[in-house]
Amino acid sequence: MVGELAGNYSTVVLMFGFAVVAMAPALLISRMISPRKKSNPVKFLPMECGQVPSGEGRTHFMMQYYAYILMFVVFDVMAIFLYAWGSALLELPKSATLPIIGFLAIMFAAMAFALYQSGKRTIW
Amino acid sequence: MSVIAPNFKFSEFVKSILDNAFWILLIFVLIGLPAVQVILFYIEMPVINGELLTPFLALTWLADPSRTLPILKAFMTTDLFKIVAFPGFGFAALIAAGTIFVERKMLAKLQLRVGPFYCGKFEGILQLMGDGLKLISKEIIIPAKADKPIFWAAPVIFVATAAAFVALIPVAPGWVVADIDVGLLAVFAIIGFFPIITILSAWSSNSKFPFIGGIRALHQMVSFEIPMILSLLGVVILTGTLNLSEIVESQTNFPWIIFLPIGAIIFFITILAELERIPFDLPEAESEIVAGWLTEFSGMIYGLVQLATYLKLYAFAALFVVLFLGGWTGPMIWPPFPEEIINEGIVMGPITAKIPGLPIFSQEMLNGVLWFVIKTVGVIFFILLPRGVFPRIRIDMLLSLGWYKLIGLAFVYIFIALGLLYAGVLGPGGIL
Numbered sequence: 192m193v194g195e196l197a198g199n200y201s202t203v204v205l206m207f208g209f210a211v212v213a214m215a216p217a218l219l220i221s222r223m224i225s226p227r228k229k230s231n232p233v234k235f236l237p238m239e240c241g242q243v244p245s246g247e248g249r250t251h252f253m254m255q256y257y258a259y260i261l262m263f264v265v266f267d268v269m270a271i272f273l274y275a276w277g278s279a280l281l282e283l284p285k286s287a288t289l290p291i292i293g294f295l296a297i298m299f300a301a302m303a304f305a306l307y308q309s310g311k312r313t314i315w
Numbered sequence: 316m317s318v319i320a321p322n323f324k325f326s327e328f329v330k331s332i333l334d335n336a337f338w339i340l341l342i343f344v345l346i347g348l349p350a351v352q353v354i355l356f357y358i359e360m361p362v363i364n365g366e367l368l369t370p371f372l373a374l375t376w377l378a379d380p381s382r383t384l385p386i387l388k389a390f391m392t393t394d395l396f397k398i399v400a401f402p403g404f405g406f407a408a409l410i411a412a413g414t415i416f417v418e419r420k421m422l423a424k425l426q427l428r429v430g431p432f433y434c435g436k437f438e439g440i441l442q443l444m445g446d447g448l449k450l451i452s453k454e455i456i457i458p459a460k461a462d463k464p465i466f467w468a469a470p471v472i473f474v475a476t477a478a479a480f481v482a483l484i485p486v487a488p489g490w491v492v493a494d495i496d497v498g499l500l501a502v503f504a505i506i507g508f509f510p511i512i513t514i515l516s517a518w519s520s521n522s523k524f525p526f527i528g529g530i531r532a533l534h535q536m537v538s539f540e541i542p543m544i545l546s547l548l549g550v551v552i553l554t555g556t557l558n559l560s561e562i563v564e565s566q567t568n569f570p571w572i573i574f575l576p577i578g579a580i581i582f583f584i585t586i587l588a589e590l591e592r593i594p595f596d597l598p599e600a601e602s603e604i605v606a607g608w609l610t611e612f613s614g615m616i617y618g619l620v621q622l623a624t625y626l627k628l629y630a631f632a633a634l635f636v637v638l639f640l641g642g643w644t645g646p647m648i649w650p651p652f653p654e655e656i657i658n659e660g661i662v663m664g665p666i667t668a669k670i671p672g673l674p675i676f677s678q679e680m681l682n683g684v685l686w687f688v689i690k691t692v693g694v695i696f697f698i699l700l701p702r703g704v705f706p707r708i709r710i711d712m713l714l715s716l717g718w719y720k721l722i723g724l725a726f727v728y729i730f731i732a733l734g735l736l737y738a739g740v741l742g743p744g745g746i747l
Contacts, residue, residue, distance in 0.1 A: 202493040203482050203501065206398050210478035213404065214471050214619055217451065221615035225454045235459040237522030238610050248460065248521035256534055259718065263537045270544040273729075274500060274557065277548050281555035285737065299726055306718055 258309030262302065269298050361389035381670070388675060394492075402486040404478055410691070411625035416443050418699045425703035446618075453614035461611070462519035469516035470612070470619035476512060477626035480505045484633040485560045487643050487683035498559040499551065502634065503544060506589065509627070510536040513598065513608050520611040528607025531710065532591065532598035538717030539588040539595075545725035546581035549732030550638050553741050563642030570641035574735060577728040579639045581721050583697070586631045588717070590624070592698060594705040595713060602707075632694040633687070640690045643683030651678050 228234075237244050276291050360368045368386065375382060390396055397403050416431070420438070423430025435441030457466055483498050483505070485491035495501050510533050517529025551557060553574075554565040572579045588595040599607030612620055636642055652674040660669030708716075735741045 199495050200493065200501075202394055202398065203479050203495075205394065206403055206482035206492055207475045207479040209398050209404060210475035211471055214474045214622075217615050217619060218455075218467065218471065221451045221453070221455060225452055225614060227454060234456065237458040237520070238524060238605060239522075240605065244523075248458075248523060249518060249526065250523060256537075259534075259537055259714065262718075263541065266541050267544070270541050270548075271500070271503070273545070273548055274551060277551040278555060278557050280552050280736070288733070288737075295726075295729070302722070 258305070262305050262309070266298070266302055361392075384670065384673065384675065391675075397490070397492045398482070402484070402490045403482060403492045406486070407478070407481040407626050407629050408622070410629045410688075410695075411622065412443055414625050414628060414695055414699070415621070416440070417695075418702070421696075421699060422703050450618035451615050455614040455616055456611075458520055458522055458611050460521045462521070465515055465519035466611075467616075469512055469519065470616045470623070473509075473512050473516075473623040474619050474626065476505060476508045477623040477630065480630040481626060481633075483559060484630060485563060485637060485642065486633075486687050487680045488560075490680065490684070491560060494560055495558070497557045499547060499557045499562075502559075506543075507536075507540070509589070516612075517608040522611050524605045524610040525608045527604050528598045528600075528610070531600075532608060534710070535588055535591070535595060535597060535713065535717075538714050539585045539721070542581055542717060542721035542725050543585035543589065545722065545729065546578045546585065547638060548725075548729055549575045549578045552729070552732045553736060559637050563637055563644065566641035567644050570639060570644075572639040574741060575639070575728070575732060577724060577731065579635075581725055581728065582635060582639070584716075584721065586635060586698065587701065588713070590628055590631060590698065592628075593702040594708045596707060597710055597713065600707055628695065628698060629691070632691050632698060635694050636687065636690040640694070642690075643687045645682070645686035645689075647678070647682050649678055649682035649685060 237248050239245075273291075273295075280288070362368065366372065368389065372382075373386060391401070399405060419442070420430045422428075431439030431442035433439060434445045457463060480502065482492035483495065483502055485494070493501075513532040514529040517525040517532075520526075550562060550571050553571070554562050556562060556565075587593075591598050597607075599609055601607070604610075609617065609620060656670070657673055660667045
């Protein structure tokens with residue numbers, strides 16, 4: 192049963208594997224036929240528009256996005272949960288929809304409040 | 316005077332050929348023959364014309380043409396064919412290649428340029444081949460202090476993930492690589508990998524512009540993943556299934572875009588964002604951050620990333636077709652296979668060639684593929700079009716569009732779908 196269920200996905204994995212097997216030779220061939228000139232120190236510097244790079248490449252970068260990432264973690268899971276309900280909706284009695292509407296109302300009200308809060312730049 | 320090979324020696328040339336022949340023979344004996352044995356033992360061969368297909372019988376088609384088509388048909392039902400050629404990689408790569416060429420030509424016409432023109436006799440039609448040859452013969456430069464294994468693996472994994480996405484798309488009845496019960500959830504699972512690959516390659520390259528581009532890609536995904544997931548919920552509510560083939564079959568009378576236009580619009584906008592296309596191409600904004608997360612890619616690595624991008628474009632357009640435009644459904648416009656060729660064979664003067672095994676593809680399948688390709692090409696056209704029309708939007712506008720407008724719209728849309736179901740318009744027992 193479990194193996195059968197997993198067997199359905201084997202073609203996806205095979206497709207993934209085929210793409211790796213088919214595309215990795217492109218890199219190998221490219222590596223074999225392309226010229227490899229003698230290196231000089233400038234050639235392998237990271238691209239910074241012709242300037243000599245300053246500082247580390249892997250910098251710490253403030254994107255002011257933390258509130259949205261937190262919301263994403265919560266509401267992405269909510270959205271996937273809704274699929275469990277949506278795909279079974281036709282078999283459920285009509286009264287079973289009311290709790291889900293309550294769930295939706297709570298979640299979207301919470302989302303609206305969180306969006307309102309994260310829109311206020313001063314507290315972040 | 317320039318000489319192609321100034322140090323050419325005939326004896327060295329012969330020696331190199333013999334050396335290569337020796338190594339090929341050695342590798343064949345040591346690896347190829349055991350591999351053949353393993354295949355003969357473990358691979359299940361099909362039964363054709365009442366006898367089990369052995370390699371010997373498979374080769375007799377050279378002498379007996381009546382065996383050719385049955386062998387071909389048996390081969391076409393295997394997973395290998397589906398993965399390599401038809402609904403899988405080959406088909407998608409063909410459409411992706413066509414898309415690249417059409418995009419360049421169409422953008423050029425929109426901007427009153429000529430576009431690719433010289434390569435190939437007609438309108439630069441071989442430009443793509445030329446570009447591929449150029450890319451494969453270019454040196455791959457990896458920046459110093461880069462994380463080499465990840466940097467090499469990222470483009471290959473990007474292609475492979477796009478191919479895994481393609482595997483889920485049903486093209487014609489029964490013609491899908493992976494027919495999974497929860498196909499739509501599998502699609503979401505695979506879509507979630509793309510930003511991870513982006514940010515991995517960006518982080519591994521040890522350079523600032525790719526890093527900023529990678530972070531932008533992550534933020535774009537965070538903004539648009541939820542509207543995308545919610546925009547498909549209405550279709551699932553009305554069909555009651557997550558299997559993509561069954562969703563297509565539910566649209567034989569009318570496509571869902573007629574009843575769920577809001578969902579289609581939200582999904583289309585999120586497609587543009589997930590594909591990093593103008594107006595949402597912030598991760599590779601070439602006028603702000605050089606080329607975004609593609610900055611350090613050179614040679615064939617860049618070529619693979621381009622291929623994967625367009626495979627992804629095809630897969631998303633096909634997903635839109637499957638969910639909202641009715642997939643392969645459409646009126647029968649493919650002519651039926653002529654009966655007399657099946658019954659009497661092809662008559663050419665005194666010779667009558669009777670070919671068993673015809674027709675190779677059924678009429679329904681060819682018609683379905685035709686409709687699917689027509690619809691997919693139409694959607695791809697609308698995905699390409701904004702690139703010639705719109706400017707790029709700012710990242711805060713993208714954020715407010717994704718979080719404030721599209722999610723609110725998706726919320727309204729879920730209730731429209733529920734209302735259609737409970738008002739008795741659609742769904743089982745509905746008036747349509």
